[in-house]
Amino acid sequence: MGLSTTGDKKRYKVGIPRALHYYRYYPFWKKLLEELDVEIVLSPPTNKNIVEEGVTHGFGELCIPVKIYYGQVLKLVENNPDLDFVFVPRYVSEVPESYFCPKFLSLPDVIKILPEVPKILNFEVNVKEFPISTSAIELGKQLGKGQTASVEAYKKAQAYFDEYHNFLRDGGSVNHALRLVHRNLPFKLPKKEMKGDLRFLLLGHAYNIFDTFINLDFIKKLHEQGVEVLTIENLPEYLFKKPVIVNPRGGVLRNYWQHEEEIMQAIRFFLTKGRAEIDGVIFLISFACGPDSLISELIMRDMKVVGLPFLEIIMDEHSGEAGMMTRIESFVEMVRRKRKRLGLEPRWKSKIKFYEGT
Amino acid sequence: MLISFPNMGPNWVAFKTLFTALDLDVVVPDPTNREAIKIGVKYSPEFVCFPFKATLGDFVNAIEKGADTLVMAIDCGPCRFGFYASVQERILRDMGYKDIRVIPLDQADLLEFHWVKTLQEVSGRKDLFIYSKYIKAVIYFLKKAKLLNDIQTAEGLFRAYEHNLGDTTRVVNELLEKLDKANTLVELRNFKKVIKNDFNSIDIDKSKTPLRVGLSGEIHISLEPYVNLDLRRKLGEMGVEVHQSLSLYDWVVHKFHLNYHRKWLEHLAKPYVPMDIGGECVWVLGEYIDKAKAGFDGFIHSYPFTCMPEVTARTIITNKLKKIYDLPIIYFSFDEQSGQEGFRTRLEAFYDLMEARREREIKSTPEFMANGQKKIYPQYGGEFYNEIAQLIQAE
Ligand code: SF4
Numbered sequence: 229m230g231l232s233t234t235g236d237k238k239r240y241k242v243g244i245p246r247a248l249h250y251y252r253y254y255p256f257w258k259k260l261l262e263e264l265d266v267e268i269v270l271s272p273p274t275n276k277n278i279v280e281e282g283v284t285h286g287f288g289e290l291c292i293p294v295k296i297y298y299g300q301v302l303k304l305v306e307n308n309p310d311l312d313f314v315f316v317p318r319y320v321s322e323v324p325e326s327y328f329c330p331k332f333l334s335l336p337d338v339i340k341i342l343p344e345v346p347k348i349l350n351f352e353v354n355v356k357e358f359p360i361s362t363s364a365i366e367l368g369k370q371l372g373k374g375q376t377a378s379v380e381a382y383k384k385a386q387a388y389f390d391e392y393h394n395f396l397r398d399g400g401s402v403n404h405a406l407r408l409v410h411r412n413l414p415f416k417l418p419k420k421e422m423k424g425d426l427r428f429l430l431l432g433h434a435y436n437i438f439d440t441f442i443n444l445d446f447i448k449k450l451h452e453q454g455v456e457v458l459t460i461e462n463l464p465e466y467l468f469k470k471p472v473i474v475n476p477r478g479g480v481l482r483n484y485w486q487h488e489e490e491i492m493q494a495i496r497f498f499l500t501k502g503r504a505e506i507d508g509v510i511f512l513i514s515f516a517c518g519p520d521s522l523i524s525e526l527i528m529r530d531m532k533v534v535g536l537p538f539l540e541i542i543m544d545e546h547s548g549e550a551g552m553m554t555r556i557e558s559f560v561e562m563v564r565r566k567r568k569r570l571g572l573e574p575r576w577k578s579k580i581k582f583y584e585g586t
Numbered sequence: 587m588l589i590s591f592p593n594m595g596p597n598w599v600a601f602k603t604l605f606t607a608l609d610l611d612v613v614v615p616d617p618t619n620r621e622a623i624k625i626g627v628k629y630s631p632e633f634v635c636f637p638f639k640a641t642l643g644d645f646v647n648a649i650e651k652g653a654d655t656l657v658m659a660i661d662c663g664p665c666r667f668g669f670y671a672s673v674q675e676r677i678l679r680d681m682g683y684k685d686i687r688v689i690p691l692d693q694a695d696l697l698e699f700h701w702v703k704t705l706q707e708v709s710g711r712k713d714l715f716i717y718s719k720y721i722k723a724v725i726y727f728l729k730k731a732k733l734l735n736d737i738q739t740a741e742g743l744f745r746a747y748e749h750n751l752g753d754t755t756r757v758v759n760e761l762l763e764k765l766d767k768a769n770t771l772v773e774l775r776n777f778k779k780v781i782k783n784d785f786n787s788i789d790i791d792k793s794k795t796p797l798r799v800g801l802s803g804e805i806h807i808s809l810e811p812y813v814n815l816d817l818r819r820k821l822g823e824m825g826v827e828v829h830q831s832l833s834l835y836d837w838v839v840h841k842f843h844l845n846y847h848r849k850w851l852e853h854l855a856k857p858y859v860p861m862d863i864g865g866e867c868v869w870v871l872g873e874y875i876d877k878a879k880a881g882f883d884g885f886i887h888s889y890p891f892t893c894m895p896e897v898t899a900r901t902i903i904t905n906k907l908k909k910i911y912d913l914p915i916i917y918f919s920f921d922e923q924s925g926q927e928g929f930r931t932r933l934e935a936f937y938d939l940m941e942a943r944r945e946r947e948i949k950s951t952p953e954f955m956a957n958g959q960k961k962i963y964p965q966y967g968g969e970f971y972n973e974i975a976q977l978i979q980a981e
């Protein structure tokens with residue numbers, strides 16, 4: 229086994245696939261694992277080869293993010309034959325009322341049966357059954373760490389993660405922040421600020437929005453068109469405190485998918501008080517995504533009611549550059565014309581009124 | 587108030603009784619058909635799972651027949667199913683059916699009776715929430731669901747032996763009508779005998795040794811013949827025994843935590859998927875292992891295109907279980923585009939594969955021998971299964 233020794237301490241080498249929840253939890257995982265004395269290896273950013281590999285191993289009806297996960301795991305293993313573990317967490321539920329998409333519930337189960345995959349480092353988050361500190365203790369056990377050390381590590385990781393979130397809420401972009409995390413640099417906004425005359429809210433799962441390969445560098449394309457982009461991560465915490473009730477006038481339903489809930493909470497603000505703060509909404513969805521197929525329908529219907537321009541983009545491994553470009557351009561044009569018609573000033577980084585605390 | 591609900595194969599009989607026992611008026615939608623699917627597809631989100639579209643089509647049909655209150659079974663998380671009722675209600679209202687209510691019926695709630703309160707509110711009838719009344723409704727519902735489950739069991743066996751193509755199907759349809767009309771406890775108590783008698787009247791060829799397949803998958807697709815291209819019937823008419831424990835009853839009893847068969851399947855599946863991830867994933871894995879160990883000839887997994895939990899089940903069977911247990915398996919993922927053509931060809935090819943394997947393996951493997959040469963499995967399935975098996979075996 230590839231145990232490298234520093235002093236008399238053994239360090240495990242753990243691989244993290246750069247896919248799915250990486251885009252949401254990496255800072256937390258990194259801190260947690262490092263506090264537990266682990267050497268982390270990250271797979272490279274998604275590329276053509278990885279996607280192809282994933283498409284071969286995951287079959288047709290899977291959504292593209294999961295296929296990419298397959299590809300990332302295989303790449304990780306291929307590049308690092310000496311890994312002790314691959315870190316494949318099982319995210320079941322992070323807030324008591326919610327679940328993650330079924331595919332996250334069974335992630336380690338479908339990965340552990342792939343060829344050549346080393347031992348899986350388990351990290352099950354399931355607050356319906358036990359608190360996250362217990363998850364951390366279980367994680368520590370697999371790495372030969374005691375209870376106290378694991379709980380300490382968890383606390384530090386959580387504190388770091390909070391700091392990361394605050395940075396995003398101050399306007400940091402996720403990809404920029406992840407780069408800083410990876411290089412162990414302090415959180416600092418880039419000097420150059422992107423300024424545009426329009427502002428869009430970009431919705432979708434983090435792995436759809438921030439994997440620049442699979443979405444053909446979507447945010448950059450918007451920037452080039454002169455559009456400022458907000459993502460859910462940039463919005464203040466208080467917007468996410470109250471649950472969204474789906475269909476309040478009829479069969480009342482409390483949304484039970486955590487990430488979709490965040491999407492709908494964000495939308496709730498822009499449908500009501502925040503209506504004037506953005507010019508349009510784009511929802512990036514992967515083909516065959518279960519939750520988004522329903523949520524997007526609801527959002528589309530709400531958008532029609534308030535007259536906010538809405539574009540749904542479905543991505544898969546065949547999405548072409550040209551087609552995507554045309555759709556973005558015509559959408560941006562349409563919105564720009566609308567703003568002009570209404571005689572509105574360009575935005576140029578105007579501050580959003582979030583009505584703190586309400 | 588006129589109540590309706592979507593189709594799920596023969597289960598309209600059970601759903602209907604749940605409401606008629608409360609003295610509510612019920613209209614049953616037409617059996618799912620092309621028109622319903624067309625409408626469902628037109629108004630549903632493009633990428634939603636097929637059962638959503640099919641049931642939306644049923645709802646529109648029911649509304650046109652006069653229904654104003656639609657009851658939709660739901661199950662909250664982790665899959666899409668819990669959203670069906672709310673999103674469908676929204677769509678129906680946007681379609682112009684302004685006064686329609688879609689009432690979610692959480693199966694876990696069947697014994698907590700929130701649904702009765704909701705019905706009481708919606709109907710404005712004060713008398714629904716009377717203990718003796720709603721208890722009766724639930725008892726009738728469960729009894730009929732159990733009897734439907736029994737009919738399904740018998741049908742799966744008998745069709746493989748019938749002399750005259752179509753006899754079994756006719757008997758099943760007659761039984762459904764009879765069960766629908768059986769509305770006293772005495773009749774329901776005796777109904778098992780009726781089922782046995784009616785099946786026993788079918789002219790069968792007892793000398794046959796049919797192939798045996800296990801069938802499981804997503805519940806709506808697996809139970810509604812129109813959307814699964816009448817898979818069970820086709821198999822039966824090809825001379826294949828169909829063993830399917832998945833049914834409405836099976837599911838509801840599971841929701842009451844009383845389904846020991848499912849617990850057993852969970853136990854079998856535990857090394858591969860240790861928890862319920864939605865849909866039938868865990869139990870499909872369990873069924874596959876169970877059927878493989880029992881020496882079955884094949885397994886069929888049917889589900890809606892892109893169904894999240896079933897796709898996971900399929901991945902795990904393909905990448906792992908198939909390699910361990912080597913039970914031939916065929917997957918059918920259905921959507922509105924599924925056509926008869928490729929379907930038949932695939933079924934026939936699968937039949938040939940199973941037949942060759944039986945010759946080669948089942949007959950020569952000691953652990954399967956006892957089973958492979960018997961016409962009917964000893965000690966397999968529930969009590970009713972064994973009674974039915976006797977009918978076929980008795981000389
Ligand atoms: S939420 Fe959608 S995209 Fe994400 S894993 Fe589930 S199905 Fe795939």
Ligand code: SF4
Pocket residue numbers: 518635636637665666667668804864865866890892893894895896
């Ligand atoms: S189990 Fe399959 S068919 Fe049912 S809601 Fe989930 S994805 Fe749709």
